[in-house]
Every structure is written in C-alpha cells, then in structure tokens.
Amino acid sequence: MQRPLLATLDFAWHLGHSSGLRKKRLQPKLASSLNAYSQLPLCGSKDFKPTGTPRTNLVDAADNEDKEITFRCWVGNARVQSAKLAFLTLRQGLHTVQAVVAVSETLSKQMVKFCGSVSTESTLVVAGLVKRVQEPIKSATIKDFEIHVQKLFIEVKAEVPLPLQVEDAERPLPNDTVVDEEQTQEEGGERPLVSLNTRLNNRTLDLRAKINQSIFVVKSGVCALFQEFLSKKGFVLVHTPKILGAASEGGANVFELKVMEIGPVFRAENSNTTRHLTEFTGLDLEMEFQENYHEVMGVLEDLMLFIFGELNARYKKETELIRGVYHVEDFKLPESGKVPRIPFQVGIKMLREAGEELGDYDDLTTPQEKLLGRLVLEKYNSDFYTLDQFPLSIRPAYTMISPIDPSLSNSYDMFMRGQEICSGAQRIHDSALLAEQMRKHDPPIDPTGAETKDYVDCFKYGCPPHAGGGFGLERIVQFWLGLPNIRMCSLFPRDPQRVAP
Structure with a gap:
C-alpha cells in the first residue's frame, strides 16, 4: 500500500435510493453528513461512474497544507474522545498520520460516532484538510500535520477480533525465540511480545507493519x-x-x-x-x-x-x-x-x-x-x-x-x-583434472555418470x-x-x- 492503486468510486452511489422528500425532512447538518460517511459497496460489484478525484500519497501530505486531499489507507486505531470528537491513526505504507473528526456545521455527531468505531485494519477512502499542528504528534510518522476529516468511507471492513495486531508486529521478537509459540512478557510488564510463529501464521497482517x-x-x-x-x-x-x-x-x-x-x-x-x-x-x-x-x-x-x-x-x-x-x-x-x-x-x-x-x-x-x-x-x-x-x-x-x-x-x-x-x-x-579430482573426492564421484558427464564434457572444448x-x-x-x-x-x-x- 506504499503506492496504492486507488479505486475510483462514486461516493454518492449508495445514496441513490434515498428519496428527495426524506432528505428535506433531515436536519441540514445530518443531511450533509450522510453524503460524507458510509460503508461503500464492494469495489467492482456495482456499476459506477468514476469520480476522477485525484488521489494523494500520505508522504506528500506536507505539500498540500490547508488543502483537501483524498487517499486510501488502513486504520491503525480509532477512538471516540467525546460525542463531538474522534481521533484515528491512518496508515499508508511506511507513513502514519493522525486524523481528527469533529462536529461542525457539516459534520454530525453520528459521523463522529461512525468514524470513531471503525474496526482496526479496515481499508478506508478518506478526504480531509491537511492542517499544521502546534506540537509534534508523537504517535505518527507524520508529526507536523494532521488530517481534518471531511469524508470517510469504509472500502473493506476488517473482522473483529484480529488474530494479530499490526502494532504488535512493529515490536521486536522475544529474545529467546526462534519459532516458539509461547508469548514472552516484555520487560516492565507491558504487552507480551508476539512469537515468530504467531506472526508467520498471520503473515498477511504481519507484513503491514x-x-x-x-x-x-x-x-x-x-x-x-x-x-x-x-x-x-x-x-x-x-x-x-x-x-x-x-x-x-x-x-x-x-x-x-x-x-x-x-x-x-x-x-x-x-x-x-x-x-x-x-x-x-x-x-x-x-x-x-x-x-x-x-x-x-x-x-x-x-x-x-x-x-x-x-x-x-x-x-x-x-x-x-x-x-x-x-x-x-x-x-x-x-x-x-x-x-x-x-x-x-x-x-x-x-x-x-x-x-x-x-x-x-x-x-x-x-x-x-x-x-x-x-x-x-x-x-x-x-x-x-x-x-x-x-x-x-x-x-x-x-x-x-x-x-x-x-x-x-x-x-x-x-x-x-x-x-x-x-x-x-x-x-x-580442464576435463581431465576435473575427472581426477572427482574420483579422489570423499565420497568418490563418477565423472562418466549420468549426473556428471555433461558437466565434465563441457570442459573438453576450450574453456x-x-x-x-x-x-x-x-x-x-x-x-x-x-x-x-x-x-x-x-x-x-x-x-x-x-x-x-
């Protein structure tokens, strides 16, 4: 996913069956938010019209300060801070960024709740503003900027629970393991270190680290x-x-x-x-x-x-x-x-x-x-x-x-x-010397045998x-x-x- 193949999806497709009358009855903020978040139909399973929206790699986020970018990513984690605020860590290849979802004139509490409850490792398509932060963000590789989410769509939802947490795959192997299934407690009583066998048994998740x-x-x-x-x-x-x-x-x-x-x-x-x-x-x-x-x-x-x-x-x-x-x-x-x-x-x-x-x-x-x-x-x-x-x-x-x-x-x-x-x-x-050395070898090798004759003969023609x-x-x-x-x-x-x- 370092250079993701970004699918072109019509974000409005899933609203196509909603009646105009129903939209008129909704509060303006909620009606606006409904167009900004949902789980998308499986890519390729429905006919759709490409949006042509340019996609951005997270590594280039700093070049788009105060601009809205659209990108695909995995969810590192998501948490609801309050009814009006949620934070997500989004990952794309080697890069992670903090994303903020906050209630506003166009974003509802329902959207905050939806975004803050997305399951870890789900695949998302996100549109948001790139904003500079006052203090470096320690939990992300992109430390000077964060994403203020405007739209968030679940492209593929990950199951819960996961057999391996990607954040555990970022940590070192236990010191005493080669292929041991046991999990060893990390020094200081923190989370257990995951064994190599567990990681290799779930290699597709492990490789996301x-x-x-x-x-x-x-x-x-x-x-x-x-x-x-x-x-x-x-x-x-x-x-x-x-x-x-x-x-x-x-x-x-x-x-x-x-x-x-x-x-x-x-x-x-x-x-x-x-x-x-x-x-x-x-x-x-x-x-x-x-x-x-x-x-x-x-x-x-x-x-x-x-x-x-x-x-x-x-x-x-x-x-x-x-x-x-x-x-x-x-x-x-x-x-x-x-x-x-x-x-x-x-x-x-x-x-x-x-x-x-x-x-x-x-x-x-x-x-x-x-x-x-x-x-x-x-x-x-x-x-x-x-x-x-x-x-x-x-x-x-x-x-x-x-x-x-x-x-x-x-x-x-x-x-x-x-x-x-x-x-x-x-x-x-030299074929003669080679044959001699093969016969002297321990155990001896027959230079005229079916397994070796072609190799020995090729040195008869001037090598x-x-x-x-x-x-x-x-x-x-x-x-x-x-x-x-x-x-x-x-x-x-x-x-x-x-x-x-």
Whole structure:
C-alpha cells in the first residue's frame, strides 16, 4: 500500500435510493453528513461512474497544507474522545498520520460516532484538510500535520477480533525465540511480545507493519544494486533451469563469460537455525579471469562495498527504522576502502590465540565463525571480510587445487558480522583434472555418470579459467539490518517445519 492503486468510486452511489422528500425532512447538518460517511459497496460489484478525484500519497501530505486531499489507507486505531470528537491513526505504507473528526456545521455527531468505531485494519477512502499542528504528534510518522476529516468511507471492513495486531508486529521478537509459540512478557510488564510463529501464521497482517515493509524495501534494493553494479561491468543476466535430470552444485558453473543470476535456491537439509531457509534467493555470478582468481574476488568485494554504500545512501530511513527497533549498531566498513582478505590458516591462528582448539584443515563451526568475526572487527574495524584458501577437503570436487599447498584450494567465503553470506571459488576448467579430482573426492564421484558427464564434457572444448560465487540474499539483508531471524527476510518463509502460508 506504499503506492496504492486507488479505486475510483462514486461516493454518492449508495445514496441513490434515498428519496428527495426524506432528505428535506433531515436536519441540514445530518443531511450533509450522510453524503460524507458510509460503508461503500464492494469495489467492482456495482456499476459506477468514476469520480476522477485525484488521489494523494500520505508522504506528500506536507505539500498540500490547508488543502483537501483524498487517499486510501488502513486504520491503525480509532477512538471516540467525546460525542463531538474522534481521533484515528491512518496508515499508508511506511507513513502514519493522525486524523481528527469533529462536529461542525457539516459534520454530525453520528459521523463522529461512525468514524470513531471503525474496526482496526479496515481499508478506508478518506478526504480531509491537511492542517499544521502546534506540537509534534508523537504517535505518527507524520508529526507536523494532521488530517481534518471531511469524508470517510469504509472500502473493506476488517473482522473483529484480529488474530494479530499490526502494532504488535512493529515490536521486536522475544529474545529467546526462534519459532516458539509461547508469548514472552516484555520487560516492565507491558504487552507480551508476539512469537515468530504467531506472526508467520498471520503473515498477511504481519507484513503491514512498517518494520516489515522496510525489510522488503531494503531487500528489493539489494537485488537492484546487485544487478546495477554488474550490468555496468558487462555482466549478462541469465536464467538457468531449475528442473534438472540430475543433481547439480549450481547452474551458473558451466558458463564461460560474465553472467549473473537472481533466482530461487532449494536447500535439502534439515537446518532449523536462525540463518537457514529451505528456499532462499541466490545472487550468483560467474566470470572468466585473466591470470589469478583474486581478480574475481576483487569484483565480489567491490560489488558488496557498492551495495553497502548505496544502502546507506538510498535506504537510510528504512535501515535506521529497523535497527532502531532491535538496537543494532551501524555496520562497520574499513575506512581504507580495502576489504580485509584473510588466509584461512591465518584465521585458524587467530582463533587458536583466542583459545579455540582446531586443526589446520578443520572446517569452522558457526560459533567459531562468529568469534572470528569479532576478532576481525577488533583488528580491522570491519564487519565485512573475506576468508581465502579453504582446505580442499571441505570444498566441492570442482574446486581448483591451491598452487601454494595441495591440501588447500583456490576458494573463499565472505562474511558479514561474523556469518557467511557468500561461498565461491575458482572452478577446474580442464576435463581431465576435473575427472581426477572427482574420483579422489570423499565420497568418490563418477565423472562418466549420468549426473556428471555433461558437466565434465563441457570442459573438453576450450574453456577459459573462471571463478564465481553465490550470495544468499536473505542473509545479506538479515546481517545488514541486524535482524535476529532470517525468516523475517522472506516474504513467506519455507523451512523444514513450514510450508504455509
């Protein structure tokens, strides 16, 4: 509803069957008010003549001081202050405004009562004067103006009671919940904090909250910035097939030039954590390089620095709103503009010095990744860094062996706030070497099998050296904003326990 599709309704239609004689018998004020409020017929169910009335977005209300505007909105709340006065909080996208309904020469007590009793989350079409207030309105995002209602029509009435109050969805999740159905009392004995499961079970209401709308504005921005940066670098957007005749590590791996893709990724693992989804959106790219795979790492790092910088510039309001709810610190980036690039073995050394016990070629656990993130932040003052030269044994079979140490590989991961957002590598581009590495893999992979033959064969025809990586879109959004659960970053999340709504 941030940019609502405003239906053109004939506000007088519902009065068409009232006789002129009856109107003459009514008091002038009441007769006037009858044309100013009602519940409209369902849009599209009746023949009507469009009014052509211009509609205004609430964000532009300040540009219409002392003018009457017409707009569609949801009701945040409505209350009757007295027989002659009612207040409403009206919401449109990320913006809320206070509305006043007061008895006057043209507005009756009946209209005040009608407006003050509108059920929360009903959809309205409102016409009113934009008036400046003397003191800022604390309960609305538009603080210097209010709407003096002249007409108010219920377009769609919300049922009572609601399964979830949108104002509850604006508040943080309980500290100790992942998908817990229990409601936890907020500190200070205030209203209980609503669990994630309750919110996701009522996702259509949950998504109306400003904080959730802001999340998806930022998410949309990350996608747009990803494509903007790479398009300027000459990348071509492709759409690889998702239905394959065999298992695949990634569809983009067979391309030879600069390609990128934004598409769904499905994870066949029983991962019930705050950073895993069964279905997520992948931001993938693959490109050839001239001499060293670090050329590709540089593109990936520059890409993320561009995204971070533009998120700060273009989506500052949404970012600050969300971080303010969860009291999250700003995302720190290196002042030099150079991303910390840490060899895996150096990372192991840093963890050992911090008291961790692990071998030279052990994979990092999630707690160890988070600890390393804190150590990097302390040393480099950066929440974003790259870990390079992973052990070969923990990477896919198509990963190029390191020329420095055959136990290592030309592969890398990228991290935000100590958690992985990207995994990438130089791919083996020689069919003989690829077949050899597949046979050595644990467990071994048959390079002539139906599942792998096409992939191996494509490197028999002269493929240049190439590398790439895949980002998890929801993780980027989660860690940028500092959200406690990745499910908040998926419109209708799918995990091992949830396939609806």
